[in-house]
Amino acid sequence: MFIDGVPEGEAQGEVAAYYESQRTMWGFLPNYATAFSHRPDVAQAWAGLNLAVRGGMDRRRYELATIAAARARRSTYCTVAHSMFLRDVCGDEEAVRSIATHPDGSELDEQDRAIYEFATMVAAEAARVTEADVQRLRDVGLSDADVADVVFAVSARCFFATVLDGLGAELDPQTAAAFSPDLLGGMVVGRPVAPGSAHSSS
Numbered sequence: 001m002f003i004d005g006v007p008e009g010e011a012q013g014e015v016a017a018y019y020e021s022q023r024t025m026w027g028f029l030p031n032y033a034t035a036f037s038h039r040p041d042v043a044q045a046w047a048g049l050n051l052a053v054r055g056g057m058d059r060r061r062y063e064l065a066t067i068a069a070a071r072a073r074r075s076t077y078c079t080v081a082h083s084m085f086l087r088d089v090c091g092d093e094e095a096v097r098s099i100a101t102h103p104d105g106s107e108l109d110e111q112d113r114a115i116y117e118f119a120t121m122v123a124a125e126a127a128r129v130t131e132a133d134v135q136r137l138r139d140v141g142l143s144d145a146d147v148a149d150v151v152f153a154v155s156a157r158c159f160f161a162t163v164l165d166g167l168g169a170e171l172d173p174q175t176a177a178a179f180s181p182d183l184l185g186g187m188v189v190g191r192p193v194a195p196g197s198a199h200s201s202s
Contacts, residue, residue, distance in 0.1 A: 002168035005034025014040040028174050031194055032077065035167045046160060053156050057149035060090040064112055065153040068119035071103055074190035075161035077171045083187055084178045100186035111140040115150060122154045170194035 006015050008029055018040045022033045036043035054062050063086040070078035087096045098107045105116035114136050121129055137147050163169075168191070176184055176193040184193075 001031070001034055003035075003038075006037035011037070014044075018043050026172075026174070028172065030172050030175075032164050032169045035163055035169050046156075050156055050160070053149070053152045057146070057153065060086070060092060061115060061146070061150070062153050063090055064095070064108075064115055065119040065150045066157045067099060068105065068116045069123035069154040069157040070161055071099075071189050072120045072123035073158060073161045073165070075157075075165055076188050076190045076192070077164050077169060078157060078161045079189050080171055080179070080184065080187045081175055084175060088178075097183065100183050103186065103189075111142075114140045115142070118147075119150055119154045122151055123158055165191060 008019055011019050015037050018036065019029055019033055023029045033043075036046075063082050066082045067079060067086065070082060083096045083100070087093045095108065095112065099105060099116075101107070105113050105120070108116055118129075118133055118137055121133065134147055137150070138144075142150075170191050171193045173193055173196065179187065
């Protein structure tokens with residue numbers, strides 16, 4: 001991290017509550033938590049937005065859009081974490097491997113590829129999106145509400161990924177360990193994995 005966050009042992013009030021919620025969620029205190037330790041209110045606002053976006057759309061579609069956005073923004077942290085969610089929560093290891101080996105999404109099926117490519121464009125340069133790009137999503141079965149959800153997911157991810165990379169947060173080794181080294185190598189798109197076993201729950 002490029003800034004000094006509040007150490008876990010010194011955290012009080014809202015910061016302590018935020019750290020505890022993240023430790024409960026992950027089983028360890030993730031490196032990104034200290035990025036928000038000076039503004040736990042921002043962390044809570046982000047969590048509410050993310051829950052609203054994710055909860056209002058198909059979970060697998062959310063993960064595909066999020067991974068596309070993370071890769072476009074070269075966020076190793078978010079790419080690996082959400083590849084893990086796509087595999088473990090959505091049960092789609094095949095898509096995880098496909099994206100890791102073909103990061104342009106070219107080996108996904110037609111609808112997934114359209115979503116992935118659209119999400120990549122929104123994350124990289126939203127001003128390039130045209131009506132034809134949206135129509136392509138309609139043509140593969142998405143409603144206008146579905147299209148908006150993809151844009152919401154990408155936009156929310158851009159905020160979180162930018163905070164993490166802007167403040168120098170590196171992916172936790174515990175999360176990196178969820179993948180074999182060869183598969184992980186295809187997911188390290190920006191900052192490297194943090195060394196050691198910082199914030200281990202043991």
